[in-house]
Amino acid sequence: MKNWIKTAGLYALVCAAALLSAMALSRVGSAVAVFSRETGTTVVVDAGHGGEDGGTLSCTGVRESGLNLEIALRVNDLFALLGQRTRMLRTQDVSLHDTEAATIAARKASDIRARVRLTEETSKAVLLSIHQNHFPESKYRGAQVFYAAADGSRALAERLQTLLGTQLDPDNHRACKKAGEIYLLKHVSCPAVLVECGFLSNPAEEALLRTPEYQKKLAAVLCCGMLEFLEEPYESC
Numbered sequence: 386m387k388n389w390i391k392t393a394g395l396y397a398l399v400c401a402a403a404l405l406s407a408m409a410l411s412r413v414g415s416a417v418a419v420f421s422r423e424t425g426t427t428v429v430v431d432a433g434h435g436g437e438d439g440g441t442l443s444c445t446g447v448r449e450s451g452l453n454l455e456i457a458l459r460v461n462d463l464f465a466l467l468g469q470r471t472r473m474l475r476t477q478d479v480s481l482h483d484t485e486a487a488t489i490a491a492r493k494a495s496d497i498r499a500r501v502r503l504t505e506e507t508s509k510a511v512l513l514s515i516h517q518n519h520f521p522e523s524k525y526r527g528a529q530v531f532y533a534a535a536d537g538s539r540a541l542a543e544r545l546q547t548l549l550g551t552q553l554d555p556d557n558h559r560a561c562k563k564a565g566e567i568y569l570l571k572h573v574s575c576p577a578v579l580v581e582c583g584f585l586s587n588p589a590e591e592a593l594l595r596t597p598e599y600q601k602k603l604a605a606v607l608c609c610g611m612l613e614f615l616e617e618p619y620e621s622c
Contacts, residue, residue: 425509426469426470426509426510426511426615427470427471427472427507427508427509427510427511428464428469428470428471428472428510428511428512428513428611429471429472429474429503429504429507429510429511429512429513430457430460430461430464430471430472430473430474430513430515431457431473431474431475431500431504431512431513431514431515431569432450432453432454432456432457432458432473432474432475432515433449433450433453433514433515433516433517433579434448434449434450434453434516435450435453435454435475435477435478435479435480435481435496436450436478436479436480436482436492436496437480437489437492438450438480438489438492438493438496439451440453440516440517441517441518441519441585442519442585443517443519443585443586443591443594443595444523444585444586444587444588444591445588445591447585447591447595449516449517449519449585450478451478452517452582452585452594452595453515453516453517454475454476454477454478455600456515456582456600456603456604457473457515458473458476459600459601459603459604460513460515460604460607460608461473462604463604463605463608464608464611467608467612469608469611469612469615472503472507472510474500474503474504480492480493480496481495481496481499481500481503482494482495482496482499483495483499497568497569500514500569501568501569501572501573504569504573504575504577505573505574505575507575509575510573510575511537511541511575511576511577511611511614511615512533512569512570512573512575512576512577512578513578513580513607513611514569514570514577514578514579514580515580515582516579516580516581516582517581517582517583517584517585517594518581518582518583518584518585518586519584519585519586520584520586521586522586523584523586523587523588524587525584525586525587526557526583526584526587526589526590527554527556527557527558527559527583527584527590528546528549528553528554528557528559528580528581528582528583528603529546529559529560529561529562529580529581530542530545530546530549530561530562530578530579530580530581531561531562531563531564531565531567531570531578531579531580531581532561532562532563532564532570532577532578532579533564533570533571533573533576533577533578534563534564534570534571535573535574535575535576535577536576537576537614538570538576538577538578539561539563540614540617541576541578541610541611541614542561542578543561544610544613544614545561545578545580545606545607545610545611546559546560546561547610548606548609548610549606552606552609553602553603553606561578564579567579576614580607582594582603
């Protein structure tokens with residue numbers, strides 16, 4: 386009961402920040418902190434893909450990279466309102482590849498290595514990578530969290546997965562999973578998770594993911610879970 390009350394309190398706080406954000410901001414990406422918070426940790430917010438690497442295409446032709454960025458910017462705004470230090474790996478529809486990368490394959494490889502490097506050079510980092518899922522069959526739906534091997538990653542993933550179900554989508558009974566061969570999570574040494582926010586191949590879920598209202602709710606849940614996690618001791622890089 387005590388943990389539930391704590392979770393509900395944090396969720397209410399983040400939702401209040403989301404409301405203030407909606408009232409005070411004319412556009413995403415221009416937040417000013419309205420709460421004071423200092424954990425000593427930097428949340429690295431990664432909007433997956435970008436530039437010529439659009440990721441997967443939704444059932445209506447929307448590029449994953451754009452949705453990833455919209456959600457990541459909303460997450461970043463809420464963290465700023467709550468006084469949590471962040472580092473966004475991209476704020477525009479761009480790739481992070483080295484200029485010397487000549488082919489599409491080389492640019493993709495360079496981009497993902499850059500994300501690892503930027504995360505690793507961030508002191509006391511915790512990585513939150515935003516993505517969207519896709520499957521040939523349109524019936525599959527539901528957000529799912531993948532976690533790295535680094536200490537704290539599984540605990541963070543379990544917390545986020547639980548909140549995504551209880552606070553956002555009660556019909557989502559997915560469990561978080563170990564990242565396996567996901568390059569980004571395999572090569573960072575700090576607590577790290579990758580959130581597949583939903584299936585762009587499912588028409589109903591894709592329609593939700595494109596709406597600002599649902600994106601704000603999703604951002605609030607992710608911020609709540611992260612802030613709750615940061616309240617507890619863990620090994621950081």
